[in-house]
Amino acid sequence: MARSFSSQDEAEEEGNVDLTPMLDVVFIMLIFFIVTATFVKETGVEVNRPQANTADQKNNPSVLIAIREDNSIWVDQRRIDIRSVRANIERLHAENPEGGVVIQADELASVKTFTEVLDQAREVVPPEKVSLATENGG
The missing domain is CATH 3.30.420.270 (Nucleotidyltransferase; domain 5)
Known part of the structure; x- marks a missing residue:
């Protein structure tokens, strides 16, 4: 016996968007920027330089x-x-x-x-x- 889908079920399935690949890309980019970031070193005190x-x-x-x-x-x-x-x-x-x-x-x-x-x-x-x-x- 074949199962029949209503038009509402088809619309729900077409309307679902899987965000997992987008989140994976965002996390990979975040890791890339953290690893390649250059951190500014500070001496910890203010000095009046000549x-x-x-x-x-x-x-x-x-x-x-x-x-x-x-x-x-x-x-x-x-x-x-x-x-x-x-x-x-x-x-x-x-x-x-x-x-x-x-x-x-x-x-x-x-x-x-x-x-x-x-x-x-x-x-x-x-x-x-x-x-x-x-x-x-x-």
């Missing part, structure tokens, strides 16, 4: 170091001692060996502190990958 006409944008540094006006040194939102700068740079640089080191020194910070941090950074990464962050004055 201005320079030759300021340049560096791509994705692996280590950001901030030197505040009171000569305190900050890495990864933590205050560190001058003696532990090299160890912190080594640890963070190991996570991204292609990246460089950017030092954000306050314009009122001591040149002596900046030089010590710069020397320790150059012991870990090549000198051309170590730079000073400045404000673009042009």
